[in-house]
Amino acid sequence: MKSRKGIGLGVALVLVLGAFGYMVYGGIGENLVYFLEPPELLARGEAAYDTPVRLGGMVVPGSVVWDAESINLTFRMKGTGTETIEVHSSKAPPQMFRENMGVIVEGRLTRSGVFEASNVMVKHSNEYSPPAPGEDPHTKYRTLVQDQT
Amino acid sequence: MLRLIGSFTVWASLALAVYGLIAGIVGVRTRNAALSRSARAASYTIFGLMTVSNLAMIAALVSHDFSVDYVARVGSRSTPLFFTVISLWSALEGSILFWGWVLAGYTAAALYFTKDRLGPMGAYANATMLGIGAFFYLLLVRPANPWGLVSPAPLDGPGPNPLLQNHPLMAVHPPFLYLGYVGMSVPFSFAIGALLSGRLDDAWVRASRKWTVFAWAMLSLAIMAGMWWSYEVLGWGGYWAWDPVENASFMPWLTATAFLHSVMVQERRDMLQVWNLSLVISTFLLTILGTFLTRSGVISSVHAFTEGTIGLYFLSFIAFVLIFSLALLAGRSSELRKHGHLDSMLSRETVFLVNNLLLTAFTFTVLLGTLFPLVAEAVRGVKVTVGAPFFNRMTVPIMVALLFLMGVGPMLPWRVANVEELKRKLLVPTLAMIVTLGTAVVLGMRDFWGLLAFAFAAFALSGNIQEYVRGTAARRRAQGGGWLRAFGGLINANPRRYGGYFAHIGLILAAIGITASTVFRVERQATLQVGESVTIGEYTVRFDGMRGQQEPQRFVVGANMTVFVDGRDVGTLFPRLNFYRMSAEPIATPAVRTRPDNDLYLTLLAFNEQDGSTATLSVIVEPLVGWIWVGGVMVTIGALFGIWPRRRAPAPVVSRKRTAGVA
Numbered sequence: 001m002k003s004r005k006g007i008g009l010g011v012a013l014v015l016v017l018g019a020f021g022y023m024v025y026g027g028i029g030e031n032l033v034y035f036l037e038p039p040e041l042l043a044r045g046e047a048a049y050d051t052p053v054r055l056g057g058m059v060v061p062g063s064v065v066w067d068a069e070s071i072n073l074t075f076r077m078k079g080t081g082t083e084t085i086e087v088h089s090s091k092a093p094p095q096m097f098r099e100n101m102g103v104i105v106e107g108r109l110t111r112s113g114v115f116e117a118s119n120v121m122v123k124h125s126n127e128y129s130p131p132a133p134g135e136d137p138h139t140k141y142r143t144l145v146q147d148q149t
Numbered sequence: 150m151l152r153l154i155g156s157f158t159v160w161a162s163l164a165l166a167v168y169g170l171i172a173g174i175v176g177v178r179t180r181n182a183a184l185s186r187s188a189r190a191a192s193y194t195i196f197g198l199m200t201v202s203n204l205a206m207i208a209a210l211v212s213h214d215f216s217v218d219y220v221a222r223v224g225s226r227s228t229p230l231f232f233t234v235i236s237l238w239s240a241l242e243g244s245i246l247f248w249g250w251v252l253a254g255y256t257a258a259a260l261y262f263t264k265d266r267l268g269p270m271g272a273y274a275n276a277t278m279l280g281i282g283a284f285f286y287l288l289l290v291r292p293a294n295p296w297g298l299v300s301p302a303p304l305d306g307p308g309p310n311p312l313l314q315n316h317p318l319m320a321v322h323p324p325f326l327y328l329g330y331v332g333m334s335v336p337f338s339f340a341i342g343a344l345l346s347g348r349l350d351d352a353w354v355r356a357s358r359k360w361t362v363f364a365w366a367m368l369s370l371a372i373m374a375g376m377w378w379s380y381e382v383l384g385w386g387g388y389w390a391w392d393p394v395e396n397a398s399f400m401p402w403l404t405a406t407a408f409l410h411s412v413m414v415q416e417r418r419d420m421l422q423v424w425n426l427s428l429v430i431s432t433f434l435l436t437i438l439g440t441f442l443t444r445s446g447v448i449s450s451v452h453a454f455t456e457g458t459i460g461l462y463f464l465s466f467i468a469f470v471l472i473f474s475l476a477l478l479a480g481r482s483s484e485l486r487k488h489g490h491l492d493s494m495l496s497r498e499t500v501f502l503v504n505n506l507l508l509t510a511f512t513f514t515v516l517l518g519t520l521f522p523l524v525a526e527a528v529r530g531v532k533v534t535v536g537a538p539f540f541n542r543m544t545v546p547i548m549v550a551l552l553f554l555m556g557v558g559p560m561l562p563w564r565v566a567n568v569e570e571l572k573r574k575l576l577v578p579t580l581a582m583i584v585t586l587g588t589a590v591v592l593g594m595r596d597f598w599g600l601l602a603f604a605f606a607a608f609a610l611s612g613n614i615q616e617y618v619r620g621t622a623a624r625r626r627a628q629g630g631g632w633l634r635a636f637g638g639l640i641n642a643n644p645r646r647y648g649g650y651f652a653h654i655g656l657i658l659a660a661i662g663i664t665a666s667t668v669f670r671v672e673r674q675a676t677l678q679v680g681e682s683v684t685i686g687e688y689t690v691r692f693d694g695m696r697g698q699q700e701p702q703r704f705v706v707g708a709n710m711t712v713f714v715d716g717r718d719v720g721t722l723f724p725r726l727n728f729y730r731m732s733a734e735p736i737a738t739p740a741v742r743t744r745p746d747n748d749l750y751l752t753l754l755a756f757n758e759q760d761g762s763t764a765t766l767s768v769i770v771e772p773l774v775g776w777i778w779v780g781g782v783m784v785t786i787g788a789l790f791g792i793w794p795r796r797r798a799p800a801p802v803v804s805r806k807r808t809a810g811v812a
Contacts, residue, residue, distance in 0.1 A: 016506075024514055024543060028521055031539035035532035052536060068676035068755075068765060092674050092754040092765040095726055096734045122734065 033106075037079030041109060048109050055107075055115060056123065060084055061099040068092075073120070077103065085109070089117040096122045151209045152217050155296040158202035162249065163286035165191045165198070166279045173276035177269045177346075185272055189260055192275055195282060196257040199250040206246060206295060207234055215306055218297030219243055225308030227702040227730065232314040238323045239309040241444055241459070242295035247323075248440075249285045251331040256282060259335050259360065267342070267356060274342030274356075281334050284466050292459040308702060311729040311736050318378040326371035326398060330436045332364025333401055336408075337433035340426050344477040349484050354412055354425065359792045361412075361429075365405045366788035372398050373659075373781025384737040384752040386672065386769040388777065389663075391540040393448045396519045397439030400512050404432040407508040410501045417563055418498055419489035423478065424505070426485075430474045435512075437467055447523060493565035500558040507547050507554070514543045549601050552660055555653050556609030559616045577615055582608040599668040602660060610657045613650045620647075641795065648791030655783025662776030666748075669772045674754070676765040682713075686770045688749050689713040695761030696723075704728040706735075708753050708764040712742065724751040724766065747772040 035054045042048060055077060063076035063084075073093050076084040087105055097103070102123035107116050169191030176184030206219065210233050215221045223236045223243065238244040256278040263271050289295070313319050336357035343353035375398060376388035389395060408428040414421050442448055445460035478485075491498060518535040525533050560574040585607035589600055617636070625635035640647040675683040682691035693709040707725025711718060722740035729736065742749040750769040757763040 020510055020513075024517055027539050027543050028518065028535055031536040031542075032521075032525075033534045033536045035534065054534065068763060071674050071676065071765070092676070092767070095737075095753075095755045097755075 038077050038085040039079045039081035039083045041085065042083055049111055050108050052106070052108055054104055055085070056102070056104045059099050059101050059103055064099055066093065077105070085115050086113065087115045087117050089120050091120065093120055094122050151205045151214055152296050152298060155202050155205045155209070155217070158198040158205070159286060159289045159296065162195045162198045162202070162253070163283060163290055165195050166283040166286055170276050170279040170283060173272050173279065177272040188272070188275060192256045192260050192279060196253040199253040203237070203246060203250045206243065207237055210234065210236060215304070216299050216302035217295070218299050219295035221299045221303055221306050223309045224306040225702070226305050228308045228314060229701060231317070231320070232309060235320045236309040236314070239313045242293045244323070244444070245285060245288050245293040246295050248327055248331060249282070249289060251327045252282050252285060252334065255331055255335055259338070263356060267352065269346040270339070270342040270348045270352060273345040274338040277338035277341045278334065288459065288462060292462060307731040308729065311727070311732045312382065314702070315727060315736050315738060316378060316382045318374055318381060322371055322374040322378050325367045325374060329364050329368025329371050330401065330439070332360060332367060333405060333432050333436050335360040335364065336429045340429045341474070341477065344426070344481055347481070347484070349422065349481060351416060354415055357429070358412060361405060361408060362788050362792045365402070365409060366785045368398070368402050368405065369781060369788065370785045372402060373778060377778055380774070381741060382738065384739045386670070386750045386752070386767070386771060391518065391537050393519050394443050396515050397442045400515055401432045401435040401439065403508050403512045403515070404428055404435060407505045408432060411505050414498050414501050420498070422485045423482070426478060434467060434470060437463065437470065441467065442519070495561065495566040495571070497558060497561040497563050500554055500561055504551065504554050504558070507551055511544060511547045515540065545598050548660070549598060549605055552602060552605040552609050552657065555657065556605065556612035559613055559650060559653070574615065578608045578612040581611040594668070596668050599664050602664040606657050606661050606664070610654065613653045613657070616650055617647065644793065644795070645791040648787045650787070651790060652784045652787030655780040655787060657780070658783065659777045659780030662773040662780060665773035666771040670769065672767060672769045674765065674767045676763055678763055683768055685768050687715050688770060689716070690751065690768055692764050695756055695764060702729065706756065708756065708766065710740070710751060712749065722751050724753040726753055743775050745775060748774045
């Protein structure tokens with residue numbers, strides 16, 4: 001009697017764990033976000049569209065259009081190849097956002113060929129580097145200082 | 150000079166730890182009292198040495214002794230004193246040094262409070278602590294040596310990572326995290342001591358329970374402080390992102406929570422011995438894994454791993470502990486028979502079993518989601534992240550189910566429940582649940598899991614409060630006196646139980662805060678000219694111009710904002726960007742106005758760099774965020790209340806201990 005109960009419990013446990021493991025496995029598969037460069041994303045063909053991706057690359061010089069009034073940002077991104085992708089975001093870019101800078105954008109490529117970004121991040125290394133001469137905030141934003149000390 | 154003291158103390162600690170480990174084991178095997186004594190003396194001496202080493206490092210930091218490698222990398226003459234002192238734990242080497250101190254402290258304290266009452270088990274436990282210590286002191290002399298010589302010494306250093314000197318909460322989160330993390334090695338050592346000495350009764354459980362509760366309380370506080378820190382510093386208005394670093398702190402908390410509950414089943418019903426040993430071992434392993442994940446640089450890229458060797462040390466240590474513990478468990482499996490059995494499905498032990506199943510599943514999910522990217526990069530060479538949707542989809546149902554259990558558990562007695570009494574106890578919580586659900590639906594809430602979370606939170610909250618009310622009423626009937634006295638008598642007669650319920654209530658409040666701030670969060674971004682304002686909810690925020698100010702270690706550019714609630718001026722906020730000397734990128738510091746009902750959260754995203762005439766801001770209103778911090782503190786208070794030493798003679802507990810100790 002007791003061992004039958006034990007076997008029953010064991011079988012139930014295996015079933016529950018199995019089902020759970022399957023759910024976890026499927027869940028990861030569906031929510032995997034690949035880190036790609038623009039050419040890699042475009043090379044995926046049909047699979048490139050409408051899946052969440054972290055896109056890494058450089059901001060193409062002269063491509064940045066920022067409308068502060070309506071909070072709309074578009075720019076083109078390039079990777080190691082020549083192909084570029086147009087990125088649109090309806091959030092403000094980070095203060096450090098510049099042309100020719102490494103950025104990571106999260107979002108998905110829409111059917112229109114524009115990458116709709118939910119998040120634009122400046123790619124930074126963990127090693128902090130001092131600002132370039134003339135770029136240091138004290139000189140740059142001097143006009144903003146009211147209480148000069 | 151400081152460098153020499155520091156180096157010496159670390160090397161001496163390593164030597165003494167290895168000596169104490171060997172002397173402890175040989176001493177207990179050969180019944181050599183002198184050797185055993187010397188092993189204990191080694192533990193106390195190491196604590197003294199590590200104290201000196203840490204104080205020497207603080208002295209080196211404060212005196213800007215840049216000939217010390219660690220100081221040259223995290224020190225800076227312009228960093229304020231407060232942040233200079235806490236930069237002890239702002240980078241790898243210093244944090245391992247601090248870890249070593251905390252570990253030495255726990256080793257000495259565990260020894261001091263148990264004396265030699267625990268016999269061979271205690272001796273093996275001390276040896277285990279020394280073994281863990283030897284590993285960390287080895288790190289300090291090899292891959293994480295903070296005392297290296299820099300010659301010639303630079304005149305100044307870069308200062309700590311700007312993110313870590315941006316908020317005073319950095320003084321709170323790491324020490325408590327270490328107290329929690331390292332504290333888990335004490336129950337682990339008692340478990341290993343039990344397995345090595347063959348004393349497999351409840352002695353190790355009783356010896357380690359208070360340590361586990363204490364470490365768990367510290368870890369709870371640390372996780373909450375970490376959430377608060379990311380909320381106050383990172384500027385996106387959130388506090389949890391399923392980031393590997395966060396997961397690393399959360400996983401041992403989950404398994405330790407499971408242990409705190411299942412250990413009661415062992416004490417009361419003599420079941421789950423193997424399970425409890427496994428939980429304690431897993432918790433310890435997860436703390437080491439967490440340190441490996443956060444400290445080896447493996448998270449940013451597996452390639453960082455080949456550059457530094459510290460990852461290999463950690464991996465070897467994890468593998469060793471895993472194999473060693475499993476072998477011990479397997480070797481003792483025939484002696485670890487369970488004696489009790491489940492009487493009824495309708496009992497508290499059933500709830501604890503389900504609770505453990507859920508918490509284990511929870512840990513497993515988080516572990517898989519955290520490790521998957523590492524495995525994918527190592528095996529398939531692709532860079533992937535597991536998105537937050539995965540974690541949310543898998544864990545939200547588990548969290549909701551745990552909320553329900555938190556309500557049911559306290560109502561059910563051990564062994565078998567009396568159905569009539571259960572019905573009486575279910576009445577109020579069920580009503581609270583239905584009323585909450587109805588109100589939320591009528592008010593237009595449609596989020597399925599959010600509704601369920603609120604409903605079960607109401608159920609569990611009233612269920613736990615009811616325990617205090619019923620207990621107080623019963624005591625007052627039995628002993629007379631006022632309500633207050635009966636209440637005080639009740640919680641002091643069973644602090645562990647009522648402290649536990651208090652922790653439940655804290656956790657439920659935090660759950661309500663998390664649900665509300667996730668479901669009802671409103672965010673707007675706007676670019677404002679000077680004098681323009683933006684309205685969100687009951688708040689109107691006006692931009693009054695940019696302001697810059699030079700501070701000792703940084704240059705600050707911020708937006709002067711005036712806040713109106715329903716048209717009434719309630720004060721100003723100053724969201725800003727901090728420019729640190731050694732970093733080209735600014736660190737944003739959001740301005741937060743916290744109130745019991747909601748938070749107003751302003752982040753400065755960008756501004757006109759020429760004349761400061763415009764500012765782009767993110768404005769977020771999040772309800773009940775403050776409840777999370779209050780709840781977190783309550784969890785800690787509840788846990789500490791349960792183990793607080795008190796002078797009293799509660800006959801049942803003490804006599805139980807004595808008889809069991811003899812047996």
